Amino acid sequence: MRKTWNFHGGVHPLENKTQSNQLPIVVMPAPKQLVLPLSQHMGKAGKAVVKPGDYVFKGQLIASAQGFVSANIHAPSSGYVSALEERTLPHQSALSGPCIVIDTDGKDQWGDLNPTIDPKLLSKSDLLYLIQAAGITGMGGAGFPGAVKLQPKSSIHTLIINAAECEPYITADDRLMREYADQIISGIQLVQQLLDQPQCLIGIEDNKPEAIAALNHALNQHMNIEVCVIETKYPSGGEKQLIEILTGQQVPNEGIPADIGIVCQNVGTVKAVFDAIVLGQPLITRITTVTGKAAVNAGNYEVLIGTKVADVLAFAKVDLIKTSRLVMGGPMMGFTIQDTQTPIIKSSNCILAAADLELATVADHHSCIRCGLCEVACPAELLPQQLFWFAKAEEFEKAQDHNLSDCIECGACAWVCPSQIPLVQYYRYAKGRIKALNNETQLAELSRMRFETREQRLVDEKSAKEEKRKLRATAAAAAQAAKRAANPTSADPIAAALARVNKRKQEQQTATTPKSPEEVYKELKTAAAITRTKLNKTSKALTDAKAQDHEQAAGLQETVIALTTKAAVAQAKLHAYETKLGLDPEKEKILQVSVAKANGTIRQLEKILATAADPKRIEADILNAKATHEAATQALADHQTNLTKKPTSAQES
Amino acid sequence: MALVNLSSPHHHSLNKTSRLMVWVLLATLPGLAVQSYFYGYGTLINLLWASFLALGFEAIVLGLRRRPIMPYLTDGSALVTAFLIALALPPFSPWWLTLVAVLFSIIFAKHLYGGLGNNPFNPAMVGYALCLIAFPVSMTQWAGTEATLTFGQQWQWFWLESVTGGIDSWTRATPLDLMRRTNGLTLTEVASSNPQLGLGLVASMWINLAYLLGGLILLAARVFTWHAPVAMLAGLGFCAGLFHMGEPDLYPSASQHLLTGATMLSAFFIVTDPVSGATSRKGKLVFGVGVGILVFIIRSFGSYPDAFAFAILLMNLSAPLIDTYTQPKAYGHQPKKSRSQGEE
Numbered sequence: 002m003r004k005t006w007n008f009h010g011g012v013h014p015l016e017n018k019t020q021s022n023q024l025p026i027v028v029m030p031a032p033k034q035l036v037l038p039l040s041q042h043m044g045k046a047g048k049a050v051v052k053p054g055d056y057v058f059k060g061q062l063i064a065s066a067q068g069f070v071s072a073n074i075h076a077p078s079s080g081y082v083s084a085l086e087e088r089t090l091p092h093q094s095a096l097s098g099p100c101i102v103i104d105t106d107g108k109d110q111w112g113d114l115n116p117t118i119d120p121k122l123l124s125k126s127d128l129l130y131l132i133q134a135a136g137i138t139g140m141g142g143a144g145f146p147g148a149v150k151l152q153p154k155s156s157i158h159t160l161i162i163n164a165a166e167c168e169p170y171i172t173a174d175d176r177l178m179r180e181y182a183d184q185i186i187s188g189i190q191l192v193q194q195l196l197d198q199p200q201c202l203i204g205i206e207d208n209k210p211e212a213i214a215a216l217n218h219a220l221n222q223h224m225n226i227e228v229c230v231i232e233t234k235y236p237s238g239g240e241k242q243l244i245e246i247l248t249g250q251q252v253p254n255e256g257i258p259a260d261i262g263i264v265c266q267n268v269g270t271v272k273a274v275f276d277a278i279v280l281g282q283p284l285i286t287r288i289t290t291v292t293g294k295a296a297v298n299a300g301n302y303e304v305l306i307g308t309k310v311a312d313v314l315a316f317a318k319v320d321l322i323k324t325s326r327l328v329m330g331g332p333m334m335g336f337t338i339q340d341t342q343t344p345i346i347k348s349s350n351c352i353l354a355a356a357d358l359e360l361a362t363v364a365d366h367h368s369c370i371r372c373g374l375c376e377v378a379c380p381a382e383l384l385p386q387q388l389f390w391f392a393k394a395e396e397f398e399k400a401q402d403h404n405l406s407d408c409i410e411c412g413a414c415a416w417v418c419p420s421q422i423p424l425v426q427y428y429r430y431a432k433g434r435i436k437a438l439n440n441e442t443q444l445a446e447l448s449r450m451r452f453e454t455r456e457q458r459l460v461d462e463k464s465a466k467e468e469k470r471k472l473r474a475t476a477a478a479a480a481q482a483a484k485r486a487a488n489p490t491s492a493d494p495i496a497a498a499l500a501r502v503n504k505r506k507q508e509q510q511t512a513t514t515p516k517s518p519e520e521v522y523k524e525l526k527t528a529a530a531i532t533r534t535k536l537n538k539t540s541k542a543l544t545d546a547k548a549q550d551h552e553q554a555a556g557l558q559e560t561v562i563a564l565t566t567k568a569a570v571a572q573a574k575l576h577a578y579e580t581k582l583g584l585d586p587e588k589e590k591i592l593q594v595s596v597a598k599a600n601g602t603i604r605q606l607e608k609i610l611a612t613a614a615d616p617k618r619i620e621a622d623i624l625n626a627k628a629t630h631e632a633a634t635q636a637l638a639d640h641q642t643n644l645t646k647k648p649t650s651a652q653e654s
Numbered sequence: 655m656a657l658v659n660l661s662s663p664h665h666h667s668l669n670k671t672s673r674l675m676v677w678v679l680l681a682t683l684p685g686l687a688v689q690s691y692f693y694g695y696g697t698l699i700n701l702l703w704a705s706f707l708a709l710g711f712e713a714i715v716l717g718l719r720r721r722p723i724m725p726y727l728t729d730g731s732a733l734v735t736a737f738l739i740a741l742a743l744p745p746f747s748p749w750w751l752t753l754v755a756v757l758f759s760i761i762f763a764k765h766l767y768g769g770l771g772n773n774p775f776n777p778a779m780v781g782y783a784l785c786l787i788a789f790p791v792s793m794t795q796w797a798g799t800e801a802t803l804t805f806g807q808q809w810q811w812f813w814l815e816s817v818t819g820g821i822d823s824w825t826r827a828t829p830l831d832l833m834r835r836t837n838g839l840t841l842t843e844v845a846s847s848n849p850q851l852g853l854g855l856v857a858s859m860w861i862n863l864a865y866l867l868g869g870l871i872l873l874a875a876r877v878f879t880w881h882a883p884v885a886m887l888a889g890l891g892f893c894a895g896l897f898h899m900g901e902p903d904l905y906p907s908a909s910q911h912l913l914t915g916a917t918m919l920s921a922f923f924i925v926t927d928p929v930s931g932a933t934s935r936k937g938k939l940v941f942g943v944g945v946g947i948l949v950f951i952i953r954s955f956g957s958y959p960d961a962f963a964f965a966i967l968l969m970n971l972s973a974p975l976i977d978t979y980t981q982p983k984a985y986g987h988q989p990k991k992s993r994s995q996g997e998e
Binding site for chain 2: 169251332338367368371376384410418423
């Protein structure tokens with residue numbers, strides 16, 4: 002016999018397995034309705050590929066995996082998809098989540114199946130594909146998508162099959178091994194084929210002699226598979242614990258078994274691998290133990306995934322009146338459910354319908370006396386009593402320092418605690434809080450980084466601008482210097498320019514050619530307009546400055562006053578000149594408007610003419626309008642001629 | 655029936671604090687019997703008195719603290735404290751001495767720190783140490799083994815502190831005392847000149863063996879692990895053996911140290927107190943060795959007849975520090991590298 006090791010701690014709760022392991026597995030017929038949560042596994046939820054009203058065959062894909070850590074979901078029976086909606090999920094929180102609801106038609110009609118006749122010929126990628134396509138997830142409890150573990154980065158020397166089933170009450174794997182030993186062995190061989198033929202160790206507790214015999218019977222000499230019988234001790238079925246028992250090695254913390262060349266799969270999972278590859282059937286059923294004092298027909302049932310707990314309970318003749326606590330999973334790590342409409346999912350290995358007083362009752366717990374029994378029991382080699390104090394005092398840093406994250410929540414500590422402290426609950430609380438705090442810290446860190454980056458960017462932009470400006474300035478200075486260097490004889494260029502300007506001014510003043518009255522008029526008009534614009538701008542600036550309480554408001558105020566006088570003067574000058582010329586700018590404007598109006602009328606009429614019913618009348622109208630236009634144009638022209646005539650006389654006077 | 659919503663695990667061993675305490679109480683009985691056989695009814699009277707007081711004080715304080723009285727009273731922790739005080743006090747303790755010790759233990763050392771589970775010091779040892787400092791004469795009135803008081807005499811002494819012939823004619827120095835104050839004689843000379851020593855050693859050997867038996871019962875019942883008591887006995891035995899080898903005329907042998915005074919009582923009933931001791935198993939080893947060494951040092955070089963109360967209180971003080979440095983390696987973690995590697 003192979004040498005086995007011992008893991009630290011562990012407890013021996015009453016096994017309570019005989020209630021359910023005496024009878025063969027009973028196949029439960031398809032219920033009326035199936036509820037399939039899109040997330041039945043660790044990782045990302047699947048995405049529904051059917052819609053309400055669709056007809057689905059048994060085994061048809063109804064939700065596809067999203068990403069690497071995810072799993073496909075198939076219709077467990079034929080029927081119509083009746084809804085895609087939120088339903089209660091099998092979880093302690095009793096939260097609801099998206100589910101596909103199928104109303105079965107009772108025909109239980111398979112879709113196309115693709116069994117493999119000789120799986121030995123399949124390549125590794127084919128095997129992986131088939132396992133992935135069948136939506137296989139870990140059947141032991143955690144429900145980790147099966148294909149993920151089967152494509153390790155490092156080479157695997159040992160495949161461990163977890164058949165320990167250490168939780169009290171549960172016998173699903175026990176019965177499975179007794180009745181499907183051959184399929185399990187074939188499934189193991191397929192997984193070995195996939196992992197380059199590692200040795201395989203089946204870890205099974207010594208409280209299942211029939212299952213051990215069945216497995217040994219199914220084995221033959223040539224197989225690289227060994228059944229390793231281990232002491233019955235909870236939690237020997239914990240992945241890390243089983244690895245230590247069978248190999249003496251510990252999985253490094255924060256590592257995975259593959260890091261030390263080991264892959265661990267549940268015995269139910271390898272059976273599912275067999276079904277998927279050899280029979281071509283996806284994972285749509287599982288063996289679930291129904292047990293507890295309230296169950297009349299306690300035993301193991303092959304149920305379709307998605308069957309409601311209520312249906313399973315009814316089928317196993319569970320007396321709901323007698324049931325005070327419904328536990329999904331085992332009594333050590335399972336969770337209570339209150340809604341019997343909750344469905345069975347791929348990882349639901351047990352429903353424990355406990356009668357009053359069957360399980361530990363809620364007692365007011367006493368103070369921790371640090372007796373240390375929990376430390377003796379802890380399979381993760383932690384100090385549960387210290388973790389309890391830290392969790393209670395919210396000293397999360399210390400809790401982490403004492404490796405809270407290595408706690409597997411097996412419940413051994415709480416089981417032995419003489420003060421009956423619900424230790425696991427404290428650890429879950431602390432873990433949740435640590436997670437939340439870490440998220441908060443991360444968010445804060447992110448926003449701090451974002452803020453700092455922005456500040457830095459602004460500073461950089463500013464300095465870059467400054468740099469550019471400096472560069473331009475030096476370039477300009479250099480150009481200037483070069484210019485001066487090129488023309489060293491000339492005097493100071495600015496002085497020269499000034500001299501030129503002055504000279505021109507003088508020339509202008511002495512120039513004899515008088516400006517035409519139109520020119521003078523134009524100049525005055527421009528001057529008035531410029532001053533007006535300046536005034537407008539400055540007053541606007543003033544109001545802004547005042548609104549912002551800017552220090553330059555006073556200066557602006559003065560400018561505005563000065564500009565107002567200036568504008569008034571310019572306007573007065575213009576007006577005086579206009580009177581002098583006898584101009585009437587208002588009249589000119591009016592005339593211009595009438596010309597434009599007449600023009601507009603013509604255009605409009607012409608447009609109408611194109612589609613008009615009585616073109617003749619319109620044409621007449623157009624003629625009229627044209628006449629008006631002509632008259633207006635004439636009037637404007639007359640006015641403007643006046644303008645050109647009059648100034649001459651004015652100048653003479 | 656309404657379905658309850660509870661956190662796992664849903665199973666429990668049905669182990670209870672009171673069960674542990676009852677085991678401890680029962681395990682003291684052999685020692686109590688042998689002690690009473692050699693020293694008379696004093697310890698028994700004291701035990702009943704101390705129990706009565708402890709339960710009374712516990713109830714009063716719980717009432718004042720507005721805690722449920724019955725659940726805490728029945729956890730047995732007050733009784734354990736009372737038993738330990740009564741067993742540790744000399745058989746000739748008058749009523750008030752026990753009262754002071756129990757009052758201080760229960761109210762000050764235990765409840766003022768927050769009650770069971772929160773006390774940094776072992777309550778019984780705090781009460782005992784207080785009396786040792788405050789009433790040294792009363793605390794050293796140890797009985798002789800050759801003739802014990804009748805129940806009536808003991809009862810009278812207990813309440814009135816008077817006894818026919820005066821208490822001095824009944825008290826005897828303990829073996830530890832005799833071996834410590836040798837007045838310049840070697841231990842063999844003391845033994846030959848004073849028959850008291852031989853008688854006392856025999857009596858305390860039997861008493862210690864009885865406590866050892868009680869301790870082994872508790873170990874078998876898994877009330878505590880072997881680490882702290884074995885470490886304490888090893889620490890004490892090693893030091894005693896070492897010094898005895900060097901100066902056999904001055905230092906009693908290891909076996910004499912291990913089987914006199916309150917060695918076994920403290921090793922199995924006081925050092926194992928989980929509340930005030932170190933937490934991890936490695937820590938318990940350190941804690942135990944510390945107590946053992948301190949007991950030897952105080953017995954050999956200190957001015958008190960026995961040393962366990964101070965030794966344990968001193969180690970209680972260091973327990974948090976020990977905890978910090980003896981955190982066990984969790985599953986899958988690498989063993990911490992020894993510091994010497996970097997400091998060479």
